[in-house]
Amino acid sequence: MAGSGHENGAISIRPADNLAVFEVSKKPKKNKFALGCAMLASLTSMLLGYAIIFIKKDLKINDVQIEILVGVLNLYCLVGSIVAGNIADWIGRRYTIVLANVIIFVGSLFMGFSVNYAFLMVGRFIAGIGVGFAIMGAVLYNAEISPASSRGFLTSFPEVCINVGILLGYVSNYAFSKLPTRIGWRLMLGAGATPSIFLVFAVLAMPESPRWLVMQGKLGEAKVVLEKTLDTKEEAQLRLNDIKEAAGIPQDSTGDVVVVQKRNQLKRATFLLDKSGRRALLLISTGGMVVSLATLGFSLTIINHSEAKLTWAIVLCITMVLFFVAFFAIGMGPIAGIYTSKIFPLKLLAQGISLGVAVNRVTSGIISMTFLSLYQAITIGGAFFLFAGIAAVGWLFFNICLPETRGKTLEETERLFGNLVGWREVDKKMKEDNTKGATHGQ
Numbered sequence: 001m002a003g004s005g006h007e008n009g010a011i012s013i014r015p016a017d018n019l020a021v022f023e024v025s026k027k028p029k030k031n032k033f034a035l036g037c038a039m040l041a042s043l044t045s046m047l048l049g050y051a052i053i054f055i056k057k058d059l060k061i062n063d064v065q066i067e068i069l070v071g072v073l074n075l076y077c078l079v080g081s082i083v084a085g086n087i088a089d090w091i092g093r094r095y096t097i098v099l100a101n102v103i104i105f106v107g108s109l110f111m112g113f114s115v116n117y118a119f120l121m122v123g124r125f126i127a128g129i130g131v132g133f134a135i136m137g138a139v140l141y142n143a144e145i146s147p148a149s150s151r152g153f154l155t156s157f158p159e160v161c162i163n164v165g166i167l168l169g170y171v172s173n174y175a176f177s178k179l180p181t182r183i184g185w186r187l188m189l190g191a192g193a194t195p196s197i198f199l200v201f202a203v204l205a206m207p208e209s210p211r212w213l214v215m216q217g218k219l220g221e222a223k224v225v226l227e228k229t230l231d232t233k234e235e236a237q238l239r240l241n242d243i244k245e246a247a248g249i250p251q252d253s254t255g256d257v258v259v260v261q262k263r264n265q266l267k268r269a270t271f272l273l274d275k276s277g278r279r280a281l282l283l284i285s286t287g288g289m290v291v292s293l294a295t296l297g298f299s300l301t302i303i304n305h306s307e308a309k310l311t312w313a314i315v316l317c318i319t320m321v322l323f324f325v326a327f328f329a330i331g332m333g334p335i336a337g338i339y340t341s342k343i344f345p346l347k348l349l350a351q352g353i354s355l356g357v358a359v360n361r362v363t364s365g366i367i368s369m370t371f372l373s374l375y376q377a378i379t380i381g382g383a384f385f386l387f388a389g390i391a392a393v394g395w396l397f398f399n400i401c402l403p404e405t406r407g408k409t410l411e412e413t414e415r416l417f418g419n420l421v422g423w424r425e426v427d428k429k430m431k432e433d434n435t436k437g438a439t440h441g442q
Contacts, residue, residue, distance in 0.1 A: 036228040037206045038142045040092075044100050044134035044199055046165035055185045059117055063372050068101035071121070073128045077361035080132020086353025087133070088140055096137035104131030105196035112190025127192070135162070136357045139337050140350055144209040145233045156334025159411050163333070211349075214243045246262030262277040270292035278339050279404040284332020286395040293388035301381030336360070343405060364431065 056066055080103075088096040107127025108325065115119035146154040172191065176184035207229070208290040213222035222243070226236035299316040306313075344352035375383040 020376065034147055034150070035230065036233055038154040038157050040199070040206055041097055041141045041200050044104065044203075045131070045138055045158045045161040046096060046168065046195075046376060049132045051350060055120070058181050059120070060184060061117055065117060069124065069371045069374050071119075071125055071367070072121070072421045073131065074361040074363075074365030074368060076125050076128020077132035077135065078358045079367070080129040081136045081354050081357035082132075083129075084133040084136040085351045086173040088137055088354075089212070089215070091139040092212050093137055093144065093202060094206055097141065097203050098135055100130045100133035100137055100197040101199045101203070103127070105193045106130075107377030108190050108192035109239045112186045112193070114186070114189075123189070126303055132357065132361065134158075136350075136354050139357070140353050141209055142355075143338075143349075144211045145207070145225070147229065149231055149237065150306045152334070152338050155338045158431070159333045159337060162330075163329075174219045210240070211243055214240070219244070278335050279398070281331040281335050281400055282339070282402065283331075283395065285327050285335070286391055286398060289324055289332065289393060290388050290391045292320045292327060293384050293391055295380045296324070297384035297388060298319040299381075300384060301379065304379060304381055339402070339405065 055061070055069070061069070080100075084096055084100075087099070091099070104127055107123050107125070107130055110123025110126055112123075113118055114123060135158055138161075139155060142154045142157055168354045169188075172188050176188045178184075179187065199205065207225040208221070210222040210229070212223045213219075213225065219240070222235065223240055226239055227233055230239060267396045296317060299313045299320065303310055303317070339355070340353055340356040371383065374386070378386070
């Protein structure tokens, strides 16, 4: 009887057993290898930013052409991101990022050697396709190689790199302003070709996404990558089991398999297990953006209708711009991509992220291509009031339609989205069911 107690699940009183339990519970260290891979994958997005003030002077183009030149990149990104979704499933996430760098390299050379507006637009088109590949590939790759403890942080890297790239564009604008106008803007646009070369070799040194490897039947390689990029071997094994289940591979398969059937959906979400909720961050972020945009519109309207120099209004404008950037950075910037990567099953993940990037690029392109005409039509203050109104509509949409996905399995997420406006009742019922299940389990 005494000997069978241990076999039936009784807790051992031996110190060694208890110490083993506590050792498993220790908080794992952050994985620096995954951090390095995510940073390298995201750096291509940094090549997006540069200024265009000298182009207008040298090529003698008007405001409408400037609007098109600035905004059309986002539309070209749309094409790139849509195509990249299927390309990433075909050649892998890593080679998609490599291809993005090659395309950006060619586009940068085209723009750098442009002799007229049409030639410049061709280069812009090529570079835009590359940027679409880069953004989609980086978000997808980072989501799939990141440990659960830092997935939200690492998935936000591409968005951060885009903003850094825009900042570097302004810095390069100042640096190249010392050169003759005809040369300065060409060097500025062509500068994107140089880092692309180094990034190609750097990305080739990274491991492939373990999810893609499993979808190709390469279980052995996937396990090696997971053990390198995740915090613990236990987490690596659990993640591998989840991916195998999603891909329709038997759990007892340990070596490479010939055929991977893509018919099952994930039953256990392994994405985005960070401490803070996505929904709360989105609401706080969007609310702050609404206030910032409305206040910016107010201060710009005051300045526009005053003949005197209003220092307080100028300071308020600058402050609101900084506030807007801050609120965007804590929510809408990174969380939009993170939320998107959470709600799709494995077989639709690449296409879902691709669609999200595409919508983002379309809206960015519309704003960029219409801003000059918009503020001339309704004043610059009115333009920001309009943006504040759109952001307010977004806040209402998030509050009504978007449930919290943190800690939810894919099946639970699908149930929530199956009742778009009634998700609160569904969520409440699921929590009650989980509580009852935990009570019965005890």
